[in-house]
Amino acid sequence: MPHALTEREKEYLAFLRDYIRENENTPQLKDVADHFGVKLPSAHKVLEALQSKGYLIFRRGSQSGYFIRLAERGGGIEKVIKVMTLGNIDEYGEVTEFPSQLGHFPVVLMGVDENRVFALRAIQDIPQEKIQAGDFLICDFDKRPQPGDIALLPFGKSSNRQFLCRIYSATFGGSDFDLELDNTFAVSTYPVPESLLDPANDQRLAWAPIGYSPATEAYLIAEAEKENAPLNPIPPEYAFATVLRLYRHFFAFSEQPIQGP
Amino acid sequence: MAVELTNRQKETLEFIREYIWRYESAPRLEEIADHFGVKTPTAHKALASLREKGLLYFGRDRVTGFYIRLPEYHGTSQLPFDINIVGKVNRYGEVHEFPKKTGHFPVILPNPDPEAIFALELRQHITAASMQAGDLLIFSSTKKAVPGDLGIFWYGKSWLLVSLYLVDQDPETPWYIMSKESDPNAIREYHEAGYLYWWPLAVNEETEAYFVKAANQYKVPWRPIAPEEIAAVAIQLERPMTI
Numbered sequence: 001m002p003h004a005l006t007e008r009e010k011e012y013l014a015f016l017r018d019y020i021r022e023n024e025n026t027p028q029l030k031d032v033a034d035h036f037g038v039k040l041p042s043a044h045k046v047l048e049a050l051q052s053k054g055y056l057i058f059r060r061g062s063q064s065g066y067f068i069r070l071a072e073r074g075g076g077i078e079k080v081i082k083v084m085t086l087g088n089i090d091e092y093g094e095v096t097e098f099p100s101q102l103g104h105f106p107v108v109l110m111g112v113d114e115n116r117v118f119a120l121r122a123i124q125d126i127p128q129e130k131i132q133a134g135d136f137l138i139c140d141f142d143k144r145p146q147p148g149d150i151a152l153l154p155f156g157k158s159s160n161r162q163f164l165c166r167i168y169s170a171t172f173g174g175s176d177f178d179l180e181l182d183n184t185f186a187v188s189t190y191p192v193p194e195s196l197l198d199p200a201n202d203q204r205l206a207w208a209p210i211g212y213s214p215a216t217e218a219y220l221i222a223e224a225e226k227e228n229a230p231l232n233p234i235p236p237e238y239a240f241a242t243v244l245r246l247y248r249h250f251f252a253f254s255e256q257p258i259q260g261p
Numbered sequence: 262m263a264v265e266l267t268n269r270q271k272e273t274l275e276f277i278r279e280y281i282w283r284y285e286s287a288p289r290l291e292e293i294a295d296h297f298g299v300k301t302p303t304a305h306k307a308l309a310s311l312r313e314k315g316l317l318y319f320g321r322d323r324v325t326g327f328y329i330r331l332p333e334y335h336g337t338s339q340l341p342f343d344i345n346i347v348g349k350v351n352r353y354g355e356v357h358e359f360p361k362k363t364g365h366f367p368v369i370l371p372n373p374d375p376e377a378i379f380a381l382e383l384r385q386h387i388t389a390a391s392m393q394a395g396d397l398l399i400f401s402s403t404k405k406a407v408p409g410d411l412g413i414f415w416y417g418k419s420w421l422l423v424s425l426y427l428v429d430q431d432p433e434t435p436w437y438i439m440s441k442e443s444d445p446n447a448i449r450e451y452h453e454a455g456y457l458y459w460w461p462l463a464v465n466e467e468t469e470a471y472f473v474k475a476a477n478q479y480k481v482p483w484r485p486i487a488p489e490e491i492a493a494v495a496i497q498l499e500r501p502m503t504i
Contacts, residue, residue, distance in 0.1 A: 002287035004327040010286070052325045052364045057395055057501070059384075071501065077281050078367060079333045080341055108332075108341045108367045111285070130391040137502075149503050246500035250411055 002077070003053040012036070012046050013055060016070055020146065026068040029058075054110075069148060076111020083107050083119045083138060089131075091124035092211035092220060093164040095152065107138060109244065116141040117244070120152075120164075129166070129210045136247040137164070143242035150210055151239035156229030162240065165207040206233045266314070272297070273307045274316060277329060287319075287329040324362055341367035344380050344399060352385035353471060354422035354463035356413060368399060370496070377403040379493070387422075389465040396500045398422075400493040411462060412491035417479035420492065426458035428485050456485035 005013070015035055019027045027035075033043035047068065050056050058068040083105060087098030102121065109117065122135045129150070131137075137150075145151035145167045155161040209220055224231060266274070276296055280288045288296075294304035308329075311317050318330040332341060344366060348359030363382070370378065383396040390411075392398075406412045408427040413420050428451045461472050476483060 002281045002285070002329055002331070003322075003325055004289040004292075004329075005284075005286040010284070053328075054325075054364070054366065059394065071503075076285055077278070077331050077333060078341065080339060080369065106339045106369045108369055125391070127388075127391065130386065130388070130393045132391045140503075143503060146503075242503055244501075244503045246498070246502055248498035248500075250495050250497065 005053070006049075008046060009050055009053075009055075012043075012050060013070075016056070016068060020070060026070075028066055029068075032068075067148075071110075078108055078110055079112060079114060080106060080108055081112070081114045081117060083117055085119040085121050085136065087120050088123045089120050089126070089137070089164060090211070091126055092216055093126060093129075093209040094155075094211070095120060095162045095164065096123075098162065105136070105247075107245070107247070109138070112140055112244075113142055118241075126211050128213050131210070131246065132248065134248065137243045138245040138247065139241040140244050141241045143244065144236050145205065145239045145242045147205065150243040151207070152241040152243075153207060153234065153239055155224070156227045159227035159229060161227065163209045163211075164243065165209050167239075168206040168208070205236055266316075269297075269307060270311055270314075273304075274311060277317070277331060281329075281331065287327065289327060322365060324364060330367070339369045341369050342373060342375055344368050344378055346380045346382050346397065348379075348381045348420075350381050350383045350385075350387075350398065350422060352387055352463060353468055354387060354390075354461055355418070356381060356420035356422070359420055366397070368497070368499070370399070374401070374403055377401050387463045389468070390422075390424075390462050392498065393500070396498055398495050399497040399499065401496050402493040404494045404496065406457065406488045406491040406494050408457060410491075411495040412459070413493050413495075414459070414486065414490050415492070416475075417481045418475050422462040422495075423459040424462050425491070426460070428452040428456055428458050451485040454487070456487055457491075458485050 012032070015032070016027070019031070029040055029043055029047075032047070033040050036043065047056065047058050051058060054071060056068055056070045058066070060066045085102040085104060086100065087095045087102070089095055098120075099118075105119070117138060117140050120137045120139060122131050122133055122137070124133050125131065139152060143149075147168055149167050150164055151167050152162050153165045155163050209216075212220060223229075273293065276293065277288060280286075280292075290301050290304055290308075293308070294301045297304065297307075308317070308319050312319060316331075318332075319328065321327050345362050346364040346366070347362050348356045349363075350356055359381070360379070366380070368378075379400055379402070381398045381400065383392055383394055383398065386393045400413065404410075406425055408425055410425045411422060412425050413422055415421075416423075428448060461468070464472055475481060
């Protein structure tokens with residue numbers, strides 16, 4: 001819900017948004033502190049306040065290192081929305097029975113367009129993404145994916161199939177831009193041919209189906225060949241929708257009438 | 262429901278709506294007062310009158326400061342309410358800094374009892390339970406624990422997230438193997454008394470050694486526990502994903 005912000009907090013938020021827009025990547029704590037000419041603990045304090053007010057999340061990940069992620073429309077008007085469940089997700093991250101009305105449940109979201117938000121239900125576990133059968137994923141047609149997001153992507157131009165995919169940065173813009181790490185990660189996560197990670201590609205995002213693992217690799221590659229689906233980085237506008245949130249209702253509770261069908 | 266508003270109330274509402282739209286944050290009380298050229302107590306009065314009519318909600322949170330909630334409803338009549346984040350969970354499912362409020366967020370739950378509902382934030386992944394850092398776990402302290410639930414109880418070292426089972430559900434559970442009370446008669450008695458098997462939520466090959474060590478060090482009761490010993494039961498998990 002909207003919290004009041006101090007001028008300093010507003011400046012930090014504006015800086016983070018600009019930085020992410022320009023670089024498709026979040027700054028390090030040091031970059032933030034340097035920009036405002038303060039010491040690390042001071043910058044940390046402001047970020048902490050913004051975190052507790054719901055504008056961002058930041059922490060040090062064991063694999064990803066330090067990261068800051070901005071909440072989409074963190075201070076927007078809070079809306080209570082009836083979200084329709086429009087499809088299922090299998091263990092490969094493929095969306096099935098889409099679009100069909102499988103039920104609905106109420107959620108609170110910030111500043112979204114209620115006609116552009118829908119839910120998908122996992123019908124199998126996807127351990128790589130810590131998603132369990134029964135989980136609901138709330139998706140937004142209007143949200144442009146950022147690296148780190150999960151987005152609903154078409155599988156090739158000619159097929160009618162969609163997969164939920166993790167988005168990685170493959171953008172090559174400014175000269176002082178170091179995305180080597182992200183690209184290596186994308187390649188090791190999903191076998192994107194190196195030739196397709198062309199540094200000349202502007203505004204491209206690498207992707208991998210969320211169900212990708214050594215166990216599912218053969219299946220996914222075979223399907224890609226069958227559907228003639230290229231594996232190269234895509235422009236962000238190709239994404240149909242981006243996942244905003246996951247809901248899990250626990251076993252004994254799910255008998256209560258909280259959601260359809 | 263039609264509500265009659267004075268001009269000042271309408272203007273105040275419009276100002277707040279526009280401010281939130283433009284700045285993605287709530288105006289501070291002083292900003293509202295400045296805009297209308299009044300003192301803050303007057304602005305506060307205007308807000309209070311709007312709150313009375315149910316058109317907005319505002320408050321000052323000790324942790325997160327002043328906030329204004331201006332909810333809109335689309336196809337549902339359910340009301341969100343504020344839930345407090347009061348602790349952090351590590352990769353073993355241990356609850357730290359509990360109860361210490363670190364934030365709050367709106368949720369919709371059927372028949373919630375605001376006094377009994379709280380949330381914990383995961384600070385590390387719990388792979389065994391498909392949970393990840395950043396997940397928010399919502400608990401009820403009044404819901405009675407039943408087999409299949411995820412509960413918390415004091416295990417001698419800290420509060421711990423545990424999975425709960427029927428005592429006679431699965432004689433092959435690792436608990437049974439570790440238990441010194443594997444006597445069938447004792448098991449039957451526990452079962453009849455409505456006790457529950459428990460097992461750390463986070464236990465897997467990687468974390469097992471940690472729990473065995475903690476069990477010895479803190480004299481953890483490796484026996485079935487009574488439902489009353491479960492302080493709270495998880496009812497929902499929320500994972501903010503975009504960002």
